[in-house]
Every structure is written in C-alpha cells, then in structure tokens.
Amino acid sequence: MKISVTVNGTVHESDVEPRTLLVHYVRETLGLTGTNVGCDTSSCGACSLHLDGEAVKSCTVLAVQADGAQVTTIEGMATDGEMHPMQKAFMENHGLQCGYCTPGMVMAATSLLKENPNPTEAEVRLGLEGNLCRCTGYHNIVKSVLACAAGE
Amino acid sequence: MIPAAFEYVRAGSAAEAISLIGEHGEEAKFLAGGHSLLPLMKLRLASPSVLVDIGRVGDLSYIRDAGDHIAIGALTRHMDVETSALLQEHVPLLAHAAGHVGDPQVRHRGTMGGTIAHADPASDLPATTLALGATYVATGPNGSREIAAADFYQGFLESALEPDEMLTEIRVPKMNGAGWSFQKFNRRAQDWAIVGVAAWRGAAGSGVALVNMGSTPVLATSVSAALAGGASVSDAAQLAASEAEPQSDLNASTEYRTHLAKVLVRRALEQASA
Numbered sequence: 419m420k421i422s423v424t425v426n427g428t429v430h431e432s433d434v435e436p437r438t439l440l441v442h443y444v445r446e447t448l449g450l451t452g453t454n455v456g457c458d459t460s461s462c463g464a465c466s467l468h469l470d471g472e473a474v475k476s477c478t479v480l481a482v483q484a485d486g487a488q489v490t491t492i493e494g495m496a497t498d499g500e501m502h503p504m505q506k507a508f509m510e511n512h513g514l515q516c517g518y519c520t521p522g523m524v525m526a527a528t529s530l531l532k533e534n535p536n537p538t539e540a541e542v543r544l545g546l547e548g549n550l551c552r553c554t555g556y557h558n559i560v561k562s563v564l565a566c567a568a569g570e
Numbered sequence: 571m572i573p574a575a576f577e578y579v580r581a582g583s584a585a586e587a588i589s590l591i592g593e594h595g596e597e598a599k600f601l602a603g604g605h606s607l608l609p610l611m612k613l614r615l616a617s618p619s620v621l622v623d624i625g626r627v628g629d630l631s632y633i634r635d636a637g638d639h640i641a642i643g644a645l646t647r648h649m650d651v652e653t654s655a656l657l658q659e660h661v662p663l664l665a666h667a668a669g670h671v672g673d674p675q676v677r678h679r680g681t682m683g684g685t686i687a688h689a690d691p692a693s694d695l696p697a698t699t700l701a702l703g704a705t706y707v708a709t710g711p712n713g714s715r716e717i718a719a720a721d722f723y724q725g726f727l728e729s730a731l732e733p734d735e736m737l738t739e740i741r742v743p744k745m746n747g748a749g750w751s752f753q754k755f756n757r758r759a760q761d762w763a764i765v766g767v768a769a770w771r772g773a774a775g776s777g778v779a780l781v782n783m784g785s786t787p788v789l790a791t792s793v794s795a796a797l798a799g800g801a802s803v804s805d806a807a808q809l810a811a812s813e814a815e816p817q818s819d820l821n822a823s824t825e826y827r828t829h830l831a832k833v834l835v836r837r838a839l840e841q842a843s844a
Binding site: 419435436437438439442458459460461463466469472473474475477478479480482483526529530533544545547548549 | 571572573574575576577578580601604605608609612621623625649672673674675676678679759760
C-alpha cells in the first residue's frame with residue numbers, strides 16, 4: 419500500500435506491506451536506526467517516537483496507520499546541529515548508561531513536558547512508566563527531565 | 571514479531587466501516603488504536619484476514635453532556651477521557667481509571683470503544699463502566715441498539731456485539747457527587763491489574779465491579795445488596811468475590827485473587843464512603 423509520511427520534516431512516499439510496523443518502517447525502510455526495538459510487546463518504550471506530536475510505541479503502530487502523519491524520531495530532535503534541550507539535559511545529568519532506552523526516554527520525556535511543562539518528580543516518574551531502563555538508571559533520567567523542565 | 575499478512579482497508583465513516591465489515595465477513599476485524607489487537611496479531615494469537623481501519627472516523631471521537639449521562643464516542647482515546655473536564659466533573663471515577671490504562675504512550679493511541687469491544691476482563695475500563703451502569707451503543711447495517719454493560723460481557727474476549735456491528739458510543743450516567751474509588755493492584759506501574767476494583771457509593775446506591783477476577787469483568791452485586799441492606803463496609807467487602815470465578819495464573823492463585831478482591835473492595839468502599 420502506498421503511504422506518505424513526513425518524518426523529521428521530510429516527506430517520504432513509500433509502498434509498504436500493510437503488516438509493516440512503524441518501527442520497522444523508520445529503521446529499515448528509512449534507515450533511521452536511532453529508534454530501538456526492545457521488548458517488541460509495547461512494554462519497554464525503547465521504540466517510542468512522536469506521531470503527530472505525541473509519544474507512541476512504534477512497535478504497536480502499523481506504518482499504514484501513520485499515512486499522512488507527522489513522525490519525529492530521535493534523529494529529528496536536534497536543530498541545526500544543536501541538541502534538543504532534553505538531549506542536553508540527559509548528557510549533563512548522566513541520564514544514560516548503556517544508552518539503549520535513551521532515544522525512547524527522550525521522546526517520552528519531551529511528550530510528557532508538552533502535556534505537563536512543570537511536573538513534580540512523582541509526575542515525571544509516573545509519566546515515564548511506559549519506559550524501562552534495564553541499567554535501572556531511573557534516578558538520573560528523572561533528574562534530567564526535571565532539569566530540562568526547569569530550563570537548566 | 572510481525573503479524574500474519576492481512577488485507578488493509580480504511581473506512582472514512584461509521585457507515586462505511588459497517589458496510590466494509592459486512593462485506594468481508596467474520597474474518598475481518600476493526601482496527602481502532604490497535605493497542606489490544608496488534609499485540610495479539612504479533613503473537614499470532616489473532617490473524618484476521620482483513621483489517622478495517624476505523625482510526626480516522628473523526629465523528630466518533632467526542633465527549634458530550636447528554637443530560638443525565640455523558641456520551642463518549644467509541645474512538646475517543648484514553649488520554650482524552652483522562653483529561654476531559656466534563657468527565658472529571660461528572661464521572662470522575664472514569665476519568666481517573668482511564669489514567670491508569672497502560673502508560674501515556676498507550677493512552678495516546680488506545681480508544682474507549684476499542685477496550686470495551688475487546689472485552690478483556692483484565693482491562694480497567696470494561697469493569698469501570700460496568701460499575702457505573704453504563705450503556706453501550708452498537709451500530710449495525712439495520713441501525714443502532716443499546717446494550718447494558720451488565721449484558722455485554724459474555725465470555726473471555728467475547729461480547730454481545732454481532733460480527734457486523736460496531737460499538738459506536740458509550741453512555742455513562744453522571745455520578746451526581748457520589749463517592750468513588752479505583753483500586754489497581756499490580757507489581758509494576760504499567761502492568762495489568764492482578765485484581766482491580768472500581769466502586770462508587772452515593773444517594774442512588776452503590777456499584778462495585780472487579781477487574782481480572784474471571785473470564786469477564788464482574789459486577790459485585792452481593793456487595794451492593796449488602797450495603798443497601800445496612801451492612802458495614804467491612805462486612806459487605808467479605809462478599810466481594812461472590813459473583814466471581816477467579817482464575818489461577820502465574821501472577822496469582824484463585825485463593826490469592828479472592829483475598830485481594832475482599833481487601834481491595836473494602837479499601838475502595840472506605841474511600842468511596844469517606
């Protein structure tokens with residue numbers, strides 16, 4: 419099926435099998451491998467990206483469902499070579515260890531701040547309930563998100 | 571994991587969706603947010619040959635004040651139920667429970683109609699709407715009919731919907747200031763409830779329903795009857811599992827679930843009665 423998806427500002431016209439998952443579309447068809455596949459069962463959040471501005475788990479969305487939509491992946495977060503404030507906050511607060519969950523964490527965290535710009539620590543923890551860090555580095559991930567919200 | 575191959579068709583309206591599902595027969599399934607169906611298809615526990623995508627049927631996404639109840643379009647997403655000022659005011663139990671479905675990413679995609687039609691006893695909103703005495707509207711080729719939540723759940727993932735019918739609206743009575751509580755017992759934040767309880771208590775009586783206590787969501791009618799008869803909260807809560815036939819699985823035994831239900835119903839009623 420022919421679809422047209424705007425990914426990180428670029429329109430992509432593609433012919434995909436209806437069963438193609440959005441995560442496979444961005445990774446394999448478009449070569450944007452920053453979005454990771456973790457659990458593949460919509461539990462871990464590693465595959466989180468923005469679909470029309472909201473974080474979703476792209477292992478549980480069909481590429482055909484994104485036809486006509488705006489998709490942003492971790493590769494689209496930087497502007498003119500300048501990291502997104504959330505990416506900077508993760509770097510400055512050691513919000514990553516192995517880095518596997520990081521793209522999903524950044525996408526979920528930016529979506530969270532869009533809905534709740536000044537969250538409490540508890541709200542950040544709850545807002546990231548759909549993202550797992552197997553390094554258990556949650557402390558600094560939460561610190562990073564709070565730092566970004568505070569504009570630090 | 572990749573689903574088995576299927577044919578994909580997209581409906582632009584509810585009428586077109588019903589016509590498409592009729593055309594493709596029992597092997598076809600509606601796709602709304604896909605957060606119940608796609609995981610099953612990836613595990614190959616479901617392999618419909620046709621998906622009728624209703625995700626773009628915009629006129630089924632609404633939350634309206636309809637006098638004595640709030641009408642919710644079937645394609646309204648959990649996030650919109652959770653954050654609706656109208657529901658927070660008139661049906662706070664439902665808005666609160668919607669905020670406990672999955673996680674934010676799931677709530678951005680999953681729909682109210684999808685979770686009801688999927689009829690999973692472990693889901694939060696089937697039991698919540700059951701406790702609230704909701705009515706569901708099913709639309710088929712010959713028009714619409716109302717189905718009481720109490721008549722809707724017929725077995726595991728089995729509902730009163732006919733194969734050519736689509737759930738189009740959920741009507742939830744206003745709570746008129748009744749006390750309420752939602753209890754969800756799980757081990758990790760985003761997990762399904764091992765046992766959950768949705769309860770309200772007010773001038774009109776009470777409603778208590780259980781999550782994951784059998785093959786369907788369960789209305790704990792004995793609890794409400796006992797309360798109406800003047801029983802204390804702790805005595806009524808002892809009857810929590812009277813209507814349930816809880817399963818044993820890797821999370822909990824039948825006995826443990828039965829115990830949990832009594833404890834959670836007591837907590838819920840204490841909170842709802844406060």
